[in-house]
Amino acid sequence: MARHDWQPNYSVILKHGDIESRTTMLVDYGAELSLISLKVGQDLGYTLADSESTLLAETIGGRVEYVLRNVEMTIDEHNLITPVAWLQTNTGGEQLLLGREVVFDKFNIEFRQAEEQIIFTWRESLKS
Incomplete structure (x- = not known):
């Protein structure tokens, strides 16, 4: 059995007020909401x-x-407001999840596992 160890992580900027944080989030089609750690x-x-x-x-x-x-989230220079679940339990891990709500409505997301690549296409640019 072969195993592909690549994880679909993507660079995202999170912002609240004047505070901005560049981070990496796991793009998770199975997660309804995005999730940030405590x-x-x-x-x-x-x-x-x-x-x-x-x-x-x-x-x-x-x-x-x-x-x-x-x-407030910035993905590939596109700004959007999205709900996130802010954990109140210290789980010992720092894995952040990029879930479907809002994000998957604003972008077409293509997973290219063989190339270890994720492509976000802003949906507004697809309208004629």
Whole structure:
């Protein structure tokens, strides 16, 4: 059995207020929402409101707590606002996920595993 170890990671800029962070996110067709870690959210300046409740989600690694945040994202010079799940549980990992909501509506995304390449095509440029 052959195994291809490439992971479809893509460079993304996350922004909140005046704070900007260039990072790499795993493009995950199976994820409805994009996901950022507790640390990345804190680095962007996010805080919890006093009365804010966390939500629970089941993942491969078990149950995690999160809150929703809208993040300004830049992908290939295109800016968009997308909801993300900001983890409230320190999972020990820093893997960020680029999920379907908003992102997959704004871009056609082509996976070329043999070339270890992902191609994002802005959908607005496809309209005649």
